[in-house]
Amino acid sequence: MTQSMSDAVIIADKVTVTRSGRKLIDEITIGLKPGQFTVVIGPNGAGKSTLMKVLSGEMKPDSGHVTYYGTGVELCQPVDLARRRAVLPQATQLAFPFTALEIARMGAVAQGALNPSEEGRKALARVGLRGFESRPYPSMSGGEQQRVQFARALAQVPQPVVDGIPRALFLDEPTASLDLGHQISVLEEARDFAAGGGMVLAILHDLNLAAEFADHLIVLNHGRVVAEGACQETVNDEIISTVYGIAGAVGRLPAAHIPYVLPQSRDR
Amino acid sequence: MPFRRTGEGDRTSQGVLVLFLLVLLLIVACLVSLHVGPTGVGLRDLWAYATGNGDSLTVQERVILEAVRLPRTALGLLVGAGLAVSGAMMQGLFRNPLADPGIVGVTAGAGLAAVAAIVLGATVLAPLAMLLGGQFLPLMAFFGGLANTWILYVIATRDGRTSTTALILCGIAIGALTGALMGLLIVTADDRQLRDITFWSLGSLGGATYGRVLSILPFIFVVLAIIPFVARGLDALVLGDAAAFHMGIPVQRLKRIVIVAVAAACGSTVAVAGSIGFVGIVVPHLLRLAMGPSHRFLLPGSALGGGALLLIADSVARTVAAPAELPIGVITALFGAPVFLFLLIGKNGIGMRDLP
Numbered sequence: 001m002t003q004s005m006s007d008a009v010i011i012a013d014k015v016t017v018t019r020s021g022r023k024l025i026d027e028i029t030i031g032l033k034p035g036q037f038t039v040v041i042g043p044n045g046a047g048k049s050t051l052m053k054v055l056s057g058e059m060k061p062d063s064g065h066v067t068y069y070g071t072g073v074e075l076c077q078p079v080d081l082a083r084r085r086a087v088l089p090q091a092t093q094l095a096f097p098f099t100a101l102e103i104a105r106m107g108a109v110a111q112g113a114l115n116p117s118e119e120g121r122k123a124l125a126r127v128g129l130r131g132f133e134s135r136p137y138p139s140m141s142g143g144e145q146q147r148v149q150f151a152r153a154l155a156q157v158p159q160p161v162v163d164g165i166p167r168a169l170f171l172d173e174p175t176a177s178l179d180l181g182h183q184i185s186v187l188e189e190a191r192d193f194a195a196g197g198g199m200v201l202a203i204l205h206d207l208n209l210a211a212e213f214a215d216h217l218i219v220l221n222h223g224r225v226v227a228e229g230a231c232q233e234t235v236n237d238e239i240i241s242t243v244y245g246i247a248g249a250v251g252r253l254p255a256a257h258i259p260y261v262l263p264q265s266r267d268r
Numbered sequence: 269m270p271f272r273r274t275g276e277g278d279r280t281s282q283g284v285l286v287l288f289l290l291v292l293l294l295i296v297a298c299l300v301s302l303h304v305g306p307t308g309v310g311l312r313d314l315w316a317y318a319t320g321n322g323d324s325l326t327v328q329e330r331v332i333l334e335a336v337r338l339p340r341t342a343l344g345l346l347v348g349a350g351l352a353v354s355g356a357m358m359q360g361l362f363r364n365p366l367a368d369p370g371i372v373g374v375t376a377g378a379g380l381a382a383v384a385a386i387v388l389g390a391t392v393l394a395p396l397a398m399l400l401g402g403q404f405l406p407l408m409a410f411f412g413g414l415a416n417t418w419i420l421y422v423i424a425t426r427d428g429r430t431s432t433t434a435l436i437l438c439g440i441a442i443g444a445l446t447g448a449l450m451g452l453l454i455v456t457a458d459d460r461q462l463r464d465i466t467f468w469s470l471g472s473l474g475g476a477t478y479g480r481v482l483s484i485l486p487f488i489f490v491v492l493a494i495i496p497f498v499a500r501g502l503d504a505l506v507l508g509d510a511a512a513f514h515m516g517i518p519v520q521r522l523k524r525i526v527i528v529a530v531a532a533a534c535g536s537t538v539a540v541a542g543s544i545g546f547v548g549i550v551v552p553h554l555l556r557l558a559m560g561p562s563h564r565f566l567l568p569g570s571a572l573g574g575g576a577l578l579l580i581a582d583s584v585a586r587t588v589a590a591p592a593e594l595p596i597g598v599i600t601a602l603f604g605a606p607v608f609l610f611l612l613i614g615k616n617g618i619g620m621r622d623l624p
Contacts, residue, residue, distance in 0.1 A: 082516025
């Protein structure tokens with residue numbers, strides 16, 4: 001274990017997952033630290049979602065270990081894990097017409113809230129869905145559904161730190177079906193969570209957003225970590241062209257006739 | 269969409285209200301079930317009997333009430349509650365509003381075992397029939413249902429995880445197999461056996477005795493007793509296995525508990541009353557429209573509503589063609605199916621819009 005791991009509390013140590021003879025992730029070692037916003041980037045099939053499943057305890061690695069505060073994740077009860085970390089999955093379909101509030105409420109129930117309906121209401125307000133409480137989830141747009149799921153995750157870990165123990169937020173492509181404004185507000189909410197002493201692990205495809213929000217960037221390719229560190233060290237021409245096959249696109253302006261929108265240069 | 273007030277969306281009070289109405293409905297259904305029949309027992313007589321002044325009843329009325337009506341009402345209550353709760357649990361587990369206990373093989377297994385008991389009871393299975401006496405058919409059906417579910421569960425479970433898709437596909441294959449075996453048995457049956465099979469396969473509360481009530485009581489009790497422990501898990505499971513695990517639900521244990529409890533409850537109801545279709549699908553579906561899909565209210569509501577529906581259906585079955593008695597399965601399907609379809613596609617289409 002490297003020196004930089006010493007203050008990490010959720011750790012994946014040399015985890016490998018093999019499916020159909022292919023290594024989806026290959027001896028990956030990463031650690032989540034309190035107060036840090038960690039972003040995983042990489043092309044399709046790089047192993048990002050698999051890594052998140054292993055870290056959340058959902059998938060058992062074929063070799064290597066995942067530990068929460070020094071305890072093996074396989075020894076933790078699901079109900080205890082639920083109080084330590086919440087997970088925002090990719091798009092979720094529902095067979096039954098639960099309302100937005102009833103979905104958010106489930107997260108609060110998982111956390112053991114005394115008044116789960118009230119906590120669910122607060123979480124919906126945090127993602128800008130005040131007034132949407134009684135909307136049936138199946139009738140909402142993809143982006144609204146995604147924000148309801150984010151509210152559910154927030155309701156499960158409403159405070160970044162409780163009794164001195166930091167909580168974690170795992171976000172699998174949290175911005176996938178959102179418009180630009182909501183992409184930023186969701187990530188700002190996650191950044192506040194990290195700033196408050198919690199841990200955030202997010203998978204992002206948008207390199208601009210990744211570079212703006214990440215305290216720590218992990219670049220995955222073919223199941224391995226190819227670069228790790230601050231965005232200045234990881235988002236550069238050499239790595240982006242190796243991993244994505246797009247050369248000479250970092251920090252250069254497009255041709256004069258193409259307008260461009262860089263959310264990171266917005267007014268604050 | 270029917271917006272009530274902005275800022276709502278919590279259907280807790282709505283759920284409590286509907287539960288209260290269902291309790292009233294169930295009381296009415298019990299009274300109707302005790303009251304109607306070839307020999308009417310008046311409501312005033314029922315009240316007198318219940319308050320301990322049973323002397324005003326004639327001897328005949330007392331006998332009918334105690335030996336016929338009371339066990340029949342109790343059996344209908346238990347069977348209806350068991351079927352409806354089992355249906356609601358299966359639909360939650362499989363995330364499909366059309367799932368019913370038939371999916372986990374209970375009905376097919378219990379059916380095959382019951383037909384085997386009727387056809388082979390005098391020959392190959394005669395020693396068993398002699399040993400078990402009057403409980404031969406019910407016990408055969410019960411263990412047939414449980415055995416079939418167990419086989420399906422073992423096939424569909426790999427590395428400690430039960431695949432829902434595998435369970436459904438295996439269920440189809442094994443259902444076809446049991447259907448074929450049942451067909452073979454029916455071909456060899458004589459006329460009297462065929463009549464037994466037909467009557468049994470349409471369902472009836474006709475053979476109600478205190479013995480039968482007691483024999484299914486523990487199984488129905490189990491499926492009702494687990495409601496508070498599985499309701500939250502079934503809610504979470506609606507978001508998928510992974511999301512339920514993330515929210516702290518031990519998913520595999522939940523599936524195992526629900527499948528075994530449903531197999532026991534349904535196997536035992538098939539054993540005492542034959543196969544009564546439709547209750548397990550229509551009751552939970554109607555209640556979802558009335559109170560929302562949260563299992564906190566849906567499961568207890570299904571118990572109350574299922575009991576009430578079956579008692580009303582049985583009262584109709586006993587009176588509509590008196591002195592003959594119709595099979596109750598015919599009544600539940602004859603009246604339930606059009607109501608179900610009307611609600612699904614009726615002028616407001618309240619059910620359809622929110623289906624996936």
